[in-house]
Amino acid sequence: MxxxxxxxxxxxxxxxxxxxxxxxxxxxxxxxxxxxxxxxxxxxxxxxxxxxxxxxxxxxxxxxxxxxxxxxxxxxxxxxxxxxxxxxxxxxxxxxxxxxxxxxxxxxxxxxxxAHAELAVGAARGIDSMVMITIGTGIGGALVLGGRVVRGAHGLAGEFGHMQVVPDGLACECGLSGCWEQYCSGRALERVTRVALGRHLDGPEVAAMASAGDEVARQAFASIGTWLGVGVAGLVSAFDPELVVVGGGVSAVGDLLLEPARAALLESLQGTAHRPVPSLVPARLGPxxxxxxxxxxxxxxxxx
Ligand SMILES: [Zn+2]
Missing domain, CATH: 3.30.420.40 (ATPase, nucleotide binding domain)
Known part of the structure; x- marks a missing residue:
């Protein structure tokens, strides 16, 4: 049958x-x-x-x-x-x-x-409230509250990548400036590496170098990881989720990205000694x- x-x-x-x-x-x-x-x-x-x-x-x-x-x-x-x-x-x-x-x-x-996949069969099984961040060329996002994806009045909630984190900051493809994804994304990783090395490497090349222990590449991931934590702190302040799940191609390096993000989250969030701080975990489903x-x-x- x-x-x-x-x-x-x-x-x-x-x-x-x-x-x-x-x-x-x-x-x-x-x-x-x-x-x-x-x-x-x-x-x-x-x-x-x-x-x-x-x-x-x-x-x-x-x-x-x-x-x-x-x-x-x-x-x-x-x-x-x-x-x-x-x-x-x-x-x-x-x-x-x-x-x-x-x-x-x-x-x-x-x-x-x-986010639906992570809730159903991935890192957020049994979780009622979570923020999902996907880091690829830019940043994608989704918000789950009460076990459901929050869509907003027009279906446009979760566009976290275009929250302004730096007034008058770097120009973004969306026409605004200082958007979060200009500081935390595959493109940001390539820019930080290019500034440090004076030549262009694509994201997977930087990831391979970082995994092999190259200090410049590790610092590039530390830079975007720190910005990841800063942005996540804002989302945690706004929504108080149980869990933050990070996916997308750039997150494949794991703790090289997530450890600086966890440190920045603790530094950027109010009252961390007196409140639960959500875990920041890798997505379980890949591409x-x-x-x-x-x-x-x-x-x-x-x-x-
Ligand atoms: Zn933008």
């Missing part, structure tokens, strides 16, 4: 990643396709999503399909509003893909999907977190 499965597709700036998960959340298959690019047509991206989903079908179509997309998704999960790396603009993506794929579809922002979370959102859509 064919068992129930769900497919999640994560649409990022460079690739479209699909996973098929079982009812227990186990990943049974995965596949990637290139993202057609931000200058491609909206339909080309939808084709890539449906094709990637097909790549992980086994004996037949899944029970439902979840889409995780980098950028702004409206509060109803119907429309993709805006993202710097994807061509969709205020587009009814959920319904379009449901029609193309002939499946029930749910759509959410990638950080919300990652597939968004896709797995989308699949689990599709699984749970009827129950939420």
């Amino acid at each position: 064919v068992h129930d499965t769900w497919v999640g597709v994560d649409v990022g700036g460079t690739k479209v990643l699909a996973v098929r998960v079982s009812a227990s959340g186990e990943v049974e298959a995965s596949a990637t396709r290139p993202m057609p690019g931000r200058t491609a047509s909206e339909a080309a991206v939808e084709d890539a999503v449906v094709a990637a989903a097909h790549d992980v079908y086994a004996d037949g179509p899944p029970t439902a399909l979840g889409i995780s997309a980098a950028g702004l998704v409206d509060s109803t999960g119907e429309r993709y509003l805006f993202g710097a790396h994807l061509p969709w603009r205020d587009a009814p993506v959920r319904a379009r893909i449901a029609e193309r794929a002939g499946l029930a579809v749910v759509l959410d922002n990638d950080a919300n999907c990652a 597939e977190a968004g896709a797995v979370g989308a699949a689990l959102l599709a699984r749970d859509a009827g129950k939420l």
Whole structure:
């Protein structure tokens, strides 16, 4: 007998990643396709999503399909509003893909999907309130209170990367300046390293050097880790979560990033001797977190 499965597709700036998960959340298959690019047509991206989903079908179509997309998704999960790396603009993506794929579809922002995955099968199982930070090229975020992802009045909550941490600070791609992600992100890591070494290294190269003990690379991670802790302290002051989960590609170095962040969190938070300070822990799901979370959102859509 064919068992129930769900497919999640994560649409990022460079690739479209699909996973098929079982009812227990186990990943049974995965596949990637290139993202057609931000200058491609909206339909080309939808084709890539449906094709990637097909790549992980086994004996037949899944029970439902979840889409995780980098950028702004409206509060109803119907429309993709805006993202710097994807061509969709205020587009009814959920319904379009449901029609193309002939499946029930749910759509959410990638950080919300990652948070759902960590809650369901990852580092935040059994946790009622948490802040999720994903550090990649920039910073993504999600807030969970009362066991549910907080979406805000318009679906736009959790855009922590664009909180201003330095007045008149570094210019950000979003048009503002001094945004948190200018100081704590893969791009910030590359900038700090470039200033120290006088040459460009990409994030994975800096991570490899830091893991091998290179002092400049370790200091670069200490710099962005300290900014991570400073920003997290603000979020802890605002929301008092039980747990802070840090994911995204840059977090793969683990304690080289998280130890400076924990130290800065203690220094930047009010009254630490007299209050519980939440643990700052690595995400358990790696690069597939968004896709797995989308699949689990599709699984749970009827129950939420
Ligand atoms: Zn910004």
